[in-house]
Amino acid sequence: MRSSQPDTVRRNGRARITAASAAIAAMALFGSGCAIPNFTTESRPTRELPPPPELSTPDLSTPELRQSTLTGSWRGTYTCPQGLMQLNLTLVQRSSGTVSGIFRFAPAPGNSDGLSGSFTLRGHVTGSSLALHGDSWLSRPGAYEMVSLSARLSSADPDQIHGTIQSPGCGTFTVQRR
Known part of the structure; x- marks a missing residue:
């Protein structure tokens, strides 16, 4: 009689590979906020992932569509x-008002104190209020920590987001739709 153990081990191995692949794909799609250094002595290794695929954005040629969605690419500071930093946000807004995205940051020209990195974000839009918080690191520089973002959305200028970074020592952020 044949043992079922090798078949079971093979099925479990395939299930683990499938689950790991799905997790990596999800991390590449959904992402993150601003980061500040955390001056602990413990250092975590980061893993470099390829940039996520470009998200398709709806046709934003009409003002009504631009005002109704945050989905798309945003660039600012x-x-x-650590000083002035460049910020690239890629956001996806669902009809339920939930928002997910990727927060990529790098030092602005002339800033030698900052490092580059990226993390995923999750949050929601309620009326004209946007709230986002860091979810998981994609590329963590040193001991930086994820932070939260909040903003009031303006129907007068739906292609700009101006808000605050909810962390001691941090200030404001401004991004424009690309």
Whole structure:
């Protein structure tokens, strides 16, 4: 009589590979906020992932569609203890008001104190209020920590988001739709 153990081990191995592949794909799609250094002595290794595929954005040629969705690519700057930083947000807004995305940051020209990295974000839109919080690191520089973002959305200028970074020592951020 044949043992079922090798078949079971093979099925479990395939299930683990499938689950790991799905997790990696999800991390590449959904992402993150601003980061500030955390001055602990413990250092975590980061893993470099390829950039996520470009998200398709709806036709934003009419003002009504631009005002109704945050989905798309946004570029701008923010300030935190490491100085002025460049910010690239890729956001996806669902009809339920939930928002997910990727927050990529790098030092602004002339800033030698900051590092580059990225993390995923999750949050929601309620009326004209946007709230996002860091979810998981995609590329963590040193001991940086994820932070939360909040903003009031303006129907007068739906292609700009201006808000605050909810962390001690940080200031504001401003991004424009690309």
